[in-house]
Amino acid sequence: MAQQLMSARSQRTREAILRAARMHFAADGYQRSTIRAIAATASIDPSMVMRYFGSKGQLFDAALDVDLHLPDLTGTPAELLPQALITHFLAPWEDDLDEGSMRLLLRCAATNERAAEHLRQMLHEQFTSSLRGALGAERAAACSGILAAQLLGVAFTRYVLRLRPIADLPVAALADLVTPSLRTVLAADEG
Amino acid sequence: MAQQLMSARSQRTREAILRAARMHFAADGYQRSTIRAIAATASIDPSMVMRYFGSKGQLFDAALDVDLHLPDLTGTPAELLPQALITHFLAPWEDDLDEGSMRLLLRCAATNERAAEHLRQMLHEQFTSSLRGALGAERAAACSGILAAQLLGVAFTRYVLRLRPIADLPVAALADLVTPSLRTVLAADEG
DNA sequence: GAAGTAATTCACTGTACAGTGAAAATATCC
DNA sequence: GGATATTTTCACTGTACAGTGAATTACTTC
Secondary structure, three states: OHHHHOOHHHHHHHHHHHHHHHHHHHHHHHHHOOHHHHHHHOOOOHHHHHHHHOOHHHHHHHHHOOOOOOOOOOOOOHHHHHHHHHHHHHHHHHOOOOOOHHHHHHHHHOOOHHHHHHHHHHHHHHHHHHHHHHHOHHHHHHHHHHHHHHHHHHHHHHHHHOOOOOOOOOHHHHHHHHHHHHHHHHHHOOO | OHHHHOOHHHHHHHHHHHHHHHHHHHHHHHHHOOHHHHHHHOOOOHHHHHHHHOOHHHHHHHHHOOOOOOOOOOOOOHHHHHHHHHHHHHHHHHOOOOOOHHHHHHHHHOOOHHHHHHHHHHHHHHHHHHHHHHHHHHHHHHHHHHHHHHHHHHHHHHHHHOOOOOOOOOHHHHHHHHHHHHHHHHHHOOO
């Protein structure tokens, strides 16, 4: 891609902008984040943002390009599936190495159709491909909707709304709390 | 309140503004909604908004003042509790007589701390008071967090993110899909 | 139907912002 | 070390907006 053709310097600048943009978009949403503020955080001139990303909208698109990193769960015994799902699902939210890109996506999806489409696409792809091996294509498709709803509910409640007690629980306790429900969903579809 | 002192005409204007505001806030979020656009929808002059609500922020606060209308579930047999919960919870979203005020609250809570606080408060009060009679204060407090998370997940997925298939299901089918999980949550806490 | 009050409109201010383009600084190559 | 290309800064434009206050219109009451 174009990135490969860039000098190390512009590469660094580009990444600094992206990092700053993710922070701002995650904290304030799309509208309230200004190019100027993002540029200030990245310690560069606002017009650099235009140079590297063309417009605020394109910068946003670039910032949205994140990943759940759900592993392929093929071979995971049914018994352990709920635990594995919740653990892997929560991981990118908990240790946000990428400046909260998951939070950014969830928050912005609430008010921005572009982000919503991105999130829908991402959830669909990653859930079905992660579960296909373990459940078969048919059951994966049938379950993924309600599984996504439950996990999104937890993520929204914990990371965006910060509703107690869900927001305060250690991850392990949270996983224990949710696991039975996931198990129920997977079991209900078994028959 | 001040409303009682107003003429019928100003009462009507006030309500027209509020209705228009809820529509816009629900559709576009706080930032992207402009006083001008709200005024246009309500077919009045932008400065009327200022007259009646003081500022965009105060108008927003007024628009957020909504209710889940969860009934007191005292006396509902445990067996029927999940069904009753999901049905009553979904109702205000489904038939949005109030111009989508629930959607407005959920959407805006994602990026607006004022709305988030409002939603947290509302969920806490309404869930605990609705369940206290049926479960006792202790169990109500213990369950309400995870119940809220699950129901918020469904609402977010269906009404805000519009992720399929959850977004397309008839309410009854959706209720059937979620009921087992709610039952699991309530059962898990029983011991 | 005139006097007074409440509701509404209008013209305006200041500000914050996205985006532009030319100039300056910095690196790269011969 | 001068020429060329790339990165960065700077000064600017136009626009959209929240909010203000005076002028105007519509109601009410006597």
